[in-house]
Amino acid sequence: MDKIRIVGGTPLNGTIRIGGAKNAALPLMAAALLTDGALVLEDVPRLADIRSMSQLLIQHGVQIDGAEEEGEAPPAADAPGQTLVLNAGNVHNLRAPYDLVRKMRASVLVLGPLLARFGRAEVSLPGGCAIGTRPVDLHMQALQALGAQLQVEAGYIKAEAPDGLVGAEVRFPFVSVGATENILMAAALARGETVIRNAAQEPEVVDLGHCLIAMGAEIEGLGTSTVTVRGRDSLHGARHAILPDRIESGTYAVAVAMAGGDVLLQGARADLIATTTEVLTRAGVEVIDETGAAVPGVRVRRNGNGLTGVDIMTEPYPGFPTDMQAQMMALMTGAEGAAMITETIFENRFMHVPELARMGANITVHGASALVRGVAELNGAPVMATDLRASVSLVLAGLVAKGETLVNRVYHLDRGYERLEEKLGRCGARIERV
Numbered sequence: 001m002d003k004i005r006i007v008g009g010t011p012l013n014g015t016i017r018i019g020g021a022k023n024a025a026l027p028l029m030a031a032a033l034l035t036d037g038a039l040v041l042e043d044v045p046r047l048a049d050i051r052s053m054s055q056l057l058i059q060h061g062v063q064i065d066g067a068e069e070e071g072e073a074p075p076a077a078d079a080p081g082q083t084l085v086l087n088a089g090n091v092h093n094l095r096a097p098y099d100l101v102r103k104m105r106a107s108v109l110v111l112g113p114l115l116a117r118f119g120r121a122e123v124s125l126p127g128g129c130a131i132g133t134r135p136v137d138l139h140m141q142a143l144q145a146l147g148a149q150l151q152v153e154a155g156y157i158k159a160e161a162p163d164g165l166v167g168a169e170v171r172f173p174f175v176s177v178g179a180t181e182n183i184l185m186a187a188a189l190a191r192g193e194t195v196i197r198n199a200a201q202e203p204e205v206v207d208l209g210h211c212l213i214a215m216g217a218e219i220e221g222l223g224t225s226t227v228t229v230r231g232r233d234s235l236h237g238a239r240h241a242i243l244p245d246r247i248e249s250g251t252y253a254v255a256v257a258m259a260g261g262d263v264l265l266q267g268a269r270a271d272l273i274a275t276t277t278e279v280l281t282r283a284g285v286e287v288i289d290e291t292g293a294a295v296p297g298v299r300v301r302r303n304g305n306g307l308t309g310v311d312i313m314t315e316p317y318p319g320f321p322t323d324m325q326a327q328m329m330a331l332m333t334g335a336e337g338a339a340m341i342t343e344t345i346f347e348n349r350f351m352h353v354p355e356l357a358r359m360g361a362n363i364t365v366h367g368a369s370a371l372v373r374g375v376a377e378l379n380g381a382p383v384m385a386t387d388l389r390a391s392v393s394l395v396l397a398g399l400v401a402k403g404e405t406l407v408n409r410v411y412h413l414d415r416g417y418e419r420l421e422e423k424l425g426r427c428g429a430r431i432e433r434v
C-alpha cells in the first residue's frame with residue numbers, strides 16, 4: 001500500500017494551484033439527479049471521493065462524460081480540474097447500496113433528489129466513521145416534514161412520497177451541512193414554499209444553491225440562517241464552476257506557515273478562508289489577499305520569525321472550520337506558548353493527537369479540548385491516521401520534523417487532496433509517494 005515519505009526541514013517557495021472544493025462538488029454531482037437536462041460541472045477535483053460519487057450515480061443510471069479514466073496520463077499539478085457532464089435522463093435504479101454508501105458518507109445526498117424527482121428512494125444508512133457517530137436523523141426528519149414517509153429497514157432508509165413532496169417549515173435544532181443540502185435539493189422540486197431555519201451557511205451550501213438557481217430553482221437567503229425555496233415542477237440543465245476548496249487552501253497556508261517561505265495559493269479566495277487567515281495572522285504569519293493580481297489568489301509568507309500559540313474553537317461557518325482543526329493543531333505544536341484547541345462539531349476528532357505526540361508534540365486532551373504546548377522541534381516517525389484531515393496534519397508535521405516521516409494509509413489523503421506530494425514537492429518540499 002502507498003505511503004508518503006517526507007524529509008523535513010526545507011522551506012516552501014512557489015505557486016500551488018487550489019482545486020475545486022470536494023465538499024461542493026459532491027452535493028453538486030448529486031444535484032444532477034434533479035433534472036433530465038445535462039449538468040455541466042467545471043473544476044471538479046480528481047479525488048477518490050469524486051470517483052466514489054460517480055460510481056454511485058452511474059449505478060443509478062446517470063451518464064457521466066468527461067471523467068478522466070484511471071491510468072490516463074496524469075495532468076500537471078497546476079492543471080485545471082475536470083469538466084464533468086452529468087445526465088440523469090435515464091435513471092433506472094433508486095437504490096443506493098451499502099457497498100458504495102459506506103465508502104463515503106456524502107452518498108446520503110442522493111436521498112433528497114431521488115425522492116423529490118421519482119417519489120421513492122432506498123439509501124443505505126452511511127453509519128459512523130472515525131471522527132464520530134454522524135447520524136442522519138436531521139436529513140430524515142426534514143424530508144418527513146416535506147411529507148415523505150420514511151422507515152429504516154435492514155440498514156436502509158426506505159423513503160416514499162408517491163404524491164410528491166410538499167413545501168413546509170423545517171427548523172434544524174443545530175446546524176448540519178449535509179441535512180441543509182439534502183433538503184435544499186428536495187425542496188427545489190417540492191410543491192409550494194419551504195423555509196429552512198437554522199440552515200448551514202457554509203460556502204459549499206451557497207455554491208449548491210447558486211447551481212440550483214441556474215437550474216431554474218427559486219431560492220432566497222443563501223448564506224444566511226433562513227433559506228426560502230419555492231419549488232418548481234421541474235428543473236433544467238445548467239453549467240456551473242465549482243468554488244475553490246477553502247480547506248485545501250487553508251491546509252497549504254498552514255504548510256507555508258510551518259515550513260516558512262513564500263507561496264502563492266493560486267485561485268484561493270481570501271473571503272472563504274477568513275477565520276484561518278485570522279488565526280495565522282495572530283500566530284505571526286503574513287497572509288496577503290491577491291484577488292486583483294494578474295494571477296489571483298492568496299499569498300502566504302513567513303520568513304524567519306517564530307510562531308505564537310493561538311486558541312481555536314471549531315464552529316459552523318462563519319466560525320473556524322472543523323476540517324482545519326487538525327492542521328492548525330500541527331502548526332501549534334511548534335508555536336511559542338500554549339494553544340487551547342476546542343472541537344465542538346465532532347465528538348472524536350482528535351485522532352491525530354497520539355500520532356503528533358509520537359513525533360514529539362506536547363498535547364494534553366481534556367474532553368473536547370486539547371492543550372498544545374509548543375516544543376522546539378518535532379522528530380520524524382512512521383505515523384498513521386484514520387481520517388482525511390488527521391492524515392494531512394501528519395504530512396504538515398513531517399514538513400518541519402527532523403529526519404524522515406512515513407505517513408501510512410495514504411488513501412485517506414487521496415479522498416481530499418489532489419497530487420498533494422507534487423504540489424508540495426514543486427515548492428521545495430522533500431516529499432514522495434513510496
Ligand SMILES: CC(=O)N[C@H]1[C@@H](OP(=O)(O)OP(=O)(O)OC[C@H]2O[C@@H](n3ccc(=O)[nH]c3=O)[C@H](O)[C@@H]2O)O[C@H](CO)[C@@H](O)[C@@H]1O
Binds near residue numbers: 133139140345346
Ligand atoms: C461532504 C461534506 O461536505 N462534509 C462536510 C460536512 O459533513 P456533514 O454534512 O456530514 O456534517 P454536518 O454539518 O451534518 O455535521 C455536524 C454535526 O451534526 C451531527 N448530525 C448531522 C446530521 C444529522 O442528521 N444528525 C446529526 O447529529 C453530526 O454528527 C455532526 O456532529 O460538514 C462537516 C461540518 O462542517 C465537515 O466536517 C465535513 O467535511
Ligand SMILES: C=C(OP(=O)(O)O)C(=O)O
Binds near residue numbers: 323389416
Ligand atoms: C470530514 C470530511 O469529509 P466527509 O464529510 O466526507 O467525511 C472532510 O472533508 O474533512
